[in-house]
Amino acid sequence: xxxxxxxxxxxxxxxxxxxxxxxxxxxxxxxxxxxxxxxxxxxxxxxxxxxxxxxxxxxxxxxxxxxxxxxxxxxxxxxxxxxxxxxxxxxxxxxxxxxxxxxxxxxxxxxxxxxxxxxxxxxxxxxxxxxxxxxxxxxxxxxxxxxxxxxxxxxxxxxxxxxxxxxxxxxxxxxxxxxxxxxxxxxxxxxxxxxxxxxxxxxxxxxxxxxxxxxxxxxxxxxxxxxxxxxxxxxxxxxxxxxxxxxxxxxxxxxxxxxxxxxxxxxxxxxxxxxxxxxxxxxxxxxxxxxxxxxxxxxxxxxxxxxxxxxxxxxxxxxxxxxxxxxxxxxxxxxxxxxxxxxxxxxxxxxxxxxxxxxxxxxxxxxxxxxxxxxxxxxxxxxxxxxxxxxxxxxxxxxxxxxxxxxxxxxxxxxxxxxxxxxxxxxxxxxxxxxxxxxxxxxxxxxxxxxxxxxxxxxxxxxxxxxxxxxxxxxxxxxxxxxxxxxxxxxxxxxxxxxxxxxxxxxxxxxxxxxxxxxxxxxxxxxxxxxxxxxxxxxxxxxxxxxxxxx
RNA sequence: GCCCCAGUAGCUCAAUGGAUAGAGCAGCACCCUUCUAAGGUGAAGGUUGCAGGUUCGACUCCUGCCUGGGGUACCA
Numbered sequence: 001x002x003x004x005x006x007x008x009x010x011x012x013x014x015x016x017x018x019x020x021x022x023x024x025x026x027x028x029x030x031x032x033x034x035x036x037x038x039x040x041x042x043x044x045x046x047x048x049x050x051x052x053x054x055x056x057x058x059x060x061x062x063x064x065x066x067x068x069x070x071x072x073x074x075x076x077x078x079x080x081x082x083x084x085x086x087x088x089x090x091x092x093x094x095x096x097x098x099x100x101x102x103x104x105x106x107x108x109x110x111x112x113x114x115x116x117x118x119x120x121x122x123x124x125x126x127x128x129x130x131x132x133x134x135x136x137x138x139x140x141x142x143x144x145x146x147x148x149x150x151x152x153x154x155x156x157x158x159x160x161x162x163x164x165x166x167x168x169x170x171x172x173x174x175x176x177x178x179x180x181x182x183x184x185x186x187x188x189x190x191x192x193x194x195x196x197x198x199x200x201x202x203x204x205x206x207x208x209x210x211x212x213x214x215x216x217x218x219x220x221x222x223x224x225x226x227x228x229x230x231x232x233x234x235x236x237x238x239x240x241x242x243x244x245x246x247x248x249x250x251x252x253x254x255x256x257x258x259x260x261x262x263x264x265x266x267x268x269x270x271x272x273x274x275x276x277x278x279x280x281x282x283x284x285x286x287x288x289x290x291x292x293x294x295x296x297x298x299x300x301x302x303x304x305x306x307x308x309x310x311x312x313x314x315x316x317x318x319x320x321x322x323x324x325x326x327x328x329x330x331x332x333x334x335x336x337x338x339x340x341x342x343x344x345x346x347x348x349x350x351x352x353x354x355x356x357x358x359x360x361x362x363x364x365x366x367x368x369x370x371x372x373x374x375x376x377x378x379x380x381x382x383x384x385x386x387x388x389x390x391x392x393x394x395x396x397x398x399x400x401x402x403x404x405x406x407x408x409x410x411x412x413x414x415x416x417x418x419x420x421x422x423x424x425x426x427x428x429x430x431x432x433x434x435x436x437x438x439x440x441x442x443x444x445x446x447x448x449x450x451x452x453x454x455x456x457x458x459x460x461x462x463x464x465x466x467x468x469x470x471x472x473x474x475x476x477x478x479x480x481x482x483x484x485x486x487x488x489x490x491x492x493x494x495x496x497x498x499x500x501x502x503x504x505x506x507x508x509x510x511x512x513x514x515x516x517x518x519x520x521x522x523x524x525x526x527x528x529x530x531x532x533x534x535x536x537x538x539x540x541x542x543x544x545x546x547x548x549x550x551x
Numbered sequence: 552g553c554c555c556c557a558g559u560a561g562c563u564c565a566a567u568g569g570a571u572a573g574a575g576c577a578g579c580a581c582c583c584u585u586c587u588a589a590g591g592u593g594a595a596g597g598u599u600g601c602a603g604g605u606u607c608g609a610c611u612c613c614u615g616c617c618u619g620g621g622g623u624a625c626c627a
Binding site: 021023024025027031033034035038067068069070112149151152153154246269270271272273274279280281282283284286287288289291293294297319320321322323324325327348350351353358380383384386387388401412413414415416417418422424425428429430431432433435436438439440442443446447449450451454484487488490492493496499500503506507509510511513514515516550551 | 570
């Protein structure tokens, strides 16, 4: 509103648009930075006065000051009331109508069949889901796709291993563990006997040629795995719109290859089919034995997504080690003319590593997600026994607290650099952590119970003491933070806001007493508590953190 | 060799080119007869890997170097 008013009244500051930034610290609510003021060629004092008079009468602004080269705009209390009431009461408040006709596709989680769900999949899954939720919240149409790794040479290996050393009935009892064991055994044996790799390649070729035996074994592996993944997602509170594994695109590969041929992009080189690219290695479309590759299937998937959803953007949440692959994918798609209305975003994240190096399912060097969750839950339970032994549902609370700790560890960083795994690092239960946020929320919920109990039927009244202003300022930032977080796919900005809100709320809680003898006063005091609970709750929903009324 | 990513407090990490580089942990000094101490308050802790450059303004952009990680044609 302020921005519009300024642009209208002043015709923009420097002829163009007014750029309002969120002011830092105690410097008001919004500001114009020195660059903008300089560009306008106007004296900063005079400009401040001009802005002030343009905004006078709106009731929104208390003062406009020229400070340290900036122009800072301080909002009135009325503006705070209006904003907070909107946030609390209007569910659609955060939605931006400009986005309602834009679809964004999110590719995230995407684990591989027949492999256990390791902590390595966590970042893609957690960050991907949060990013999806954030975009949805501000009004985009969203499609989440779980691009399961259910096709490729490793299935040849798996089939060979099952046939040689496995018993289907035995595997069915504990599929993931058994398949994983067989997969590892394959690689051990293949080191001694090169011919196994050749055998595996042949079995994958058979699979692609729809050999009945190969298909049956493969289907079993897929079913077992999907069941397992579903169980994990349930625990994590992750909901992905659709599972479309690589195999889904099997019958669409030839179409892509034809199109490449038609557009004269396909070349033969050393027996393989490739697309040559500028400044990077060529993209391999077909192996010399005629089998397809990751690239082939990703191209087919990309085309399918563009045709089906007509998205303005496709965001890939995958490991940073795949950067080159996606650069190639984008380059090929561009050559094919697919990207005129669709933008590809590679939201790569650093890898979770072990002290000893990269995690590897082949060598059995992984930390399983279940073990991590188990450990987190155990640690949370210990603290509950210590601090709140009367808590109901201790087990499920401990689980939710443990999971929030794990998720927050991923959500609070946006780092591309690798992470060396350690339980202590990921399971933080105090300080800037998931459980700290939950604790703060539970304090709000507890206050609410007390308020309703003590002052039955009392209505909350819009009111802000000066001491609550700092907190109110943070709460109303949720809209701007969501926009900014979505823009660069950085859910950590939202996590950071949640932390700052919780921190400020806790400081206020120690200083002020909310529920007092007088009903009227309590009703006024409770305004900021309700707003805090609402905003924190909203952020929890978006980040996938469980709201616990008691902790 | 070439390409990509990272290097910020003792440790783990924040910071759309903007104000005094911020948190947590560890350590130090405090605060529970009062709404949940998984909390709060205070002090201490920095040549943002190194050297240049661009800019009114650089952790952020550019160049070179150092260190770590990843990638680099028939794995995904």
